[in-house]
Amino acid sequence: MALAHAIMTALIEDDLSGYELARDFETSLGFFWQASHQQIYQELRKLAERGWLNKREVNQRGKPNKIVYGLTQPGREALARWVYSSTRSRPAKDELLVKLYNLDADNAAHIAGEVTARREEMMRRLYLYEKIRRRHYGSPQTLPTRRKGVYLALVAGIRQGEQFLAWCDEALELLGSIDA
Amino acid sequence: MALAHAIMTALIEDDLSGYELARDFETSLGFFWQASHQQIYQELRKLAERGWLNKREVNQRGKPNKIVYGLTQPGREALARWVYSSTRSRPAKDELLVKLYNLDADNAAHIAGEVTARREEMMRRLYLYEKIRRRHYGSPQTLPTRRKGVYLALVAGIRQGEQFLAWCDEALELLGSIDA
DNA sequence: GCTTGCTATGCAAATGATTGCATATTATCG
DNA sequence: CGATAATATGCAATCATTTGCATAGCAAGC
Structure with a gap:
């Protein structure tokens, strides 16, 4: 529930x-x-x-x-x-990562395209996150308690997004080296 | 499907x-x-x-x-x-992050406990990942094509996990500063 | 007046996923 | 022999989620 x-x-x-x-x-x-x-x-x-x-x-x-x-x-x-209550974490289900298990010379370009699209989507999201952070969560130490929690969730999203961008770059480099 | x-x-x-x-x-x-x-x-x-x-x-x-x-x-x-086919990414649903929106002086210690538990779980997972990487994916450039894809998925997991650990530390620090 | 688009709420069917059982084989240990 | 645990498969009910549809008010532009 x-x-x-x-x-x-x-x-x-x-x-x-x-x-x-x-x-x-x-x-x-x-x-x-x-x-x-x-x-x-x-x-x-x-x-x-x-x-x-x-x-x-x-x-x-x-x-x-x-x-x-x-x-x-x-x-x-x-x-x-x-x-x-006890939390059950439902980890992300990501079709893109499953697709990577099916990588071959034929589909490498298509998969690279999907990675690029996801990268751009994440860029947009991060832009939004950062805007919110700068506007409302500049000095986390001084926030009221509940807002500190919201700040931490926001930071989790930002960190995760930044990490994802870095991964996309690494992936695109390796994918680019595959001969079609 | x-x-x-x-x-x-x-x-x-x-x-x-x-x-x-x-x-x-x-x-x-x-x-x-x-x-x-x-x-x-x-x-x-x-x-x-x-x-x-x-x-x-x-x-x-x-x-x-x-x-x-x-x-x-x-x-x-x-x-x-x-x-x-087109990929729909189903993002993670994380109750813990929702709980953070409910942070207050009373439940801060409980939430910190959940963060700690998740951190330890992720540590175990990362240990496993790293073992697999070292054993089978030491030099990604030389892998056959399909294995390169599997490697990238593995790296995504590792990077995400490492980022999560860093976030947990940051969260625990801020949560620790809340007076009960 | 007509179309388009945003606001606003909802039903019904199908699919996806979880929860709680149910059953059976064989190994191992006491 | 009895208990326990790992292997192995499955049903049924419920809950969660998606998909497709339906309706309607009002504004703005053509």
């Missing part, structure tokens, strides 16, 4: 609608836990039924109405308990 | 039984694509029905008989085609 807790985590400081949550899950928290809007809407309904979230409809001008969800006290308590 | 292709990939050089595959998936290829034995047995049956794998029962001494699967020619062709 980790998606439920990821959603509740996203609602710690702000009440959000399903649409807004889905957008946030494309950045920010979504870097560590991705979910589609279908999943999110469904989970929101379940969480509201369980009493962990409350919902209210908000009329908007120039846009369709939205349903905004917020953490209830039982929700906050459940979330706090969850932090102490 | 990536599990299917991961399994076929594992069968490129050797014919294996479901049990052996499940064991290999705990190391090696399994670092980039995990699967339980239930999933593997089911997928093997489907792949055999589709004609991408053949199966034969092997009598053993001192052990129960096993069913060994091997790639058929159509299977090899399907696998080769798959390499050219």
Whole structure:
């Protein structure tokens, strides 16, 4: 039930609608836990039924109405308990690495192309991360406690991304040396 | 259908039984694509029905008989085609990073404990990786093409692991500075 | 007025993955 | 002989996730 807790985590400081949550899950928290809007809407309904979230409809001008969800006290308590539960880490499943096991002279160029594409995607992501870090997490020591945690997650993403770029370069070099 | 292709990939050089595959998936290829034995047995049956794998029962001494699967020619062709298909990267879902968003003075010690546990787990994994690298991938330039790909996947695992260790240290330092 | 695009929510079906069983063979140790 | 552990395969139920579709409000531009 980790998606439920990821959603509740996203609602710690702000009440959000399903649409807004889905957008946030494309950045920010979504870097560590991705979910589609279908999943999110469904989970929101379940969480509201369980009493962990409350919902209210908000009329908007120039846009369709939205349903905004917020953490209830039982929700906050459940979330706090969850932090102490045992974590199972679901490691990344990466088709690209599996494809590398199938490397041969024919497909080397194609695989190099995929590595290049992933490298560029990661560059864009890192750019975003760095922007957030500079803007909000300049001096981590002085942050309030919870923000220190968010900072650490962000740093994990940045470090991982930088490492990935370096790996891409190494991979492209070796792949480039394969005769077609 | 990536599990299917991961399994076929594992069968490129050797014919294996479901049990052996499940064991290999705990190391090696399994670092980039995990699967339980239930999933593997089911997928093997489907792949055999589709004609991408053949199966034969092997009598053993001192052990129960096993069913060994091997790639058929159509299977090899399907696998080769798959390499050219578009890759969707399913990024890691990490509960620990979500938990960090919930950091407070009360749970900081618990979270630090989880980081420490993960650090030790990664140390063990890296030890394994390095052993494999030293034994089989000492001079990557001279490897046959396919092994170069496997080497790159291994290096990705090693680099990622080393980065994770560094992050754990940074995290533990910051977490340690939080007053309970 | 029509199309396009963003905002906003949702259902239904299929696939993928986990969890909890169930069973059987053989070796080893006490 | 009985217990334990490793080998070996599988079913059934549930949960998680993806895919494809459906609908609708409102704005902006043509």
